[in-house]
Amino acid sequence: MFEKEYFTYILASRKGGALYVGVTNNIEGRVLEHKEGSGSKHTAKYKINKLVYYDCFDNINDAIDWEKKLKRWKRSWKNELIAERNPEWLDLSEDFFDP
Numbered sequence: 534m535f536e537k538e539y540f541t542y543i544l545a546s547r548k549g550g551a552l553y554v555g556v557t558n559n560i561e562g563r564v565l566e567h568k569e570g571s572g573s574k575h576t577a578k579y580k581i582n583k584l585v586y587y588d589c590f591d592n593i594n595d596a597i598d599w600e601k602k603l604k605r606w607k608r609s610w611k612n613e614l615i616a617e618r619n620p621e622w623l624d625l626s627e628d629f630f631d632p
Contacts, residue, residue: 539596541603542587543615544576548622551579552611556600560587564626584626586615 540560544553544567553576557563566572567582576582590596603611615622 537591537593539590539593540587541590541596541599543585543603543611544581545583545585545615545622546579546581547583549612551581552608553581554600554603554611556593556596558593560584561626561629564629568626583622583624585619585622585624587625 537558539556539558540563541554541556542560542563544555544564545551553567553573555563555572563572564582564584567576570577570582572582588596588599590599603614606614619625
């Protein structure tokens with residue numbers, strides 16, 4: 534049976550800037566949409582296109598549950614989660630795309 538991966542992700546405009554939480558089954562394609570300004574009106578308006586956090590799941594329901602939980606979190610908790618895994622708030626998608 535074909536197994537699919539699902540991702541819950543957080544984008545930021547900059548370190549400590551505006552955040553966006555989403556879920557997808559194609560992290561590279563979805564991040565590219567955000568970078569091109571077609572991901573969502575909110576991310577385009579505030580230039581939220583830097584992938585600073587993501588988790589991978591085998592089950593879409595688990596990914597959606599984590600997304601919903603993160604969306605209810607306080608901003609400070611999200612910042613701490615990002616800082617634990619990505620202290621410099623680097624754009625984790627840089628390895629996805631060839632220059």
